[in-house]
Amino acid sequence: MPQKRWTVRELLLTSSEYLSSKGIDNPRLCAELLLGHALNLKRIELYMDLDRPLTQKEVDAYRSLIKRRVLREPVQYILGSCGFYNIEVKVGPGVLIPRPETEVLVDVALRLIDSHIRESPVRFLDLCTGSGCIALAILRERGGTECVATDVSEVALTYAAENSKGLGLEHRIQLRKGSLFEPIGPYERFHLVVSNPPYVAEPEWTGLQPEVKDYEPPSALLAGPEGLDVIVPIVQLAKDHLFSKGALILEISPVQGKKVFQIMESQGYKDISLVKDLSGGIRAIMGFTP
DSSP states (O other): OOOOOOBHHHHHHHHHHHHHHTTOSSHHHHHHHHHHHHHTOOHHHHHTTTTOBOOHHHHHHHHHHHHHHHTTOOHHHHHTEEEETTEEEEOOTTSOOOOGGGHHHHHHHHHHHHHTOOSSSEEEEEESOTTSHHHHHHHHHOTTEEEEEEESOHHHHHHHHHHHHHTTOGGGEEEEESSTTTTSOTTOOEEEEEEOOOOBOGGGGGGSOHHHHTTSOGGGTBOSTTSOTTHHHHHHHHGGGEEEEEEEEEEOOGGGHHHHHHHHHHTTOEEEEEEEOTTSSEEEEEEEOO
16 A cells, blocks of 8 residues: 655644644744755745645655653754744754743843943853853844853864854854853953853752753753852952943843842842843843942
């Protein structure tokens, strides 16, 4: 008996139902993204040709992607890239996947650059840069900015370097390997320090989705029993590398707001404020040096 000849429409419907039965979030979107990847088509192009018959080779390639997703491999790793703010960045095993919630750090930084900083160029430091998504989104949005970005992971810095070149921003960003401020000279100063540091508390780890705990690098997520083991040294050391009236912007867990506010206050930061994301939850904190 000849094999069934699938169309785009039929394959999307069947695979969406299959993904849903396996407990995969947003199964239809996932199916569309993976089929588009297998066929090298945009999602809109799939919808423009829903009745297109597919070859067995195309169906087999798609099924291999579906199998990976059912094993809970993140869609972004399968696709090899992720949209963030105004850019597309490459990601893969060993580098943290950018989250939509993290875009609030870019928004806050851009507002400060526009309203608070008069010097040019604006120099900012991105700690725990990962894929480079925060730094590159800021650089892309605002000319007259320069960035130093650090990360302890060689894998992450490789992705950040590739992403900066892909966006044509490699001449405005310096990537340095090391933990937090280790690669920063004692007299280097910045207008802004921004970071999405590890902040997951160890007791929360087992409750995370398999896509996170089984695939993403724990070193980019875990930060001790309260999730503060990286945040605290950043708060303590950032003021030594900020100009007067410079700003520290940190992503934090919604439950850490009060504690981190107190830590920043104890370290002498002024005009401290908590920042909410689009869902209304606390997502970041900002404070200024005297």
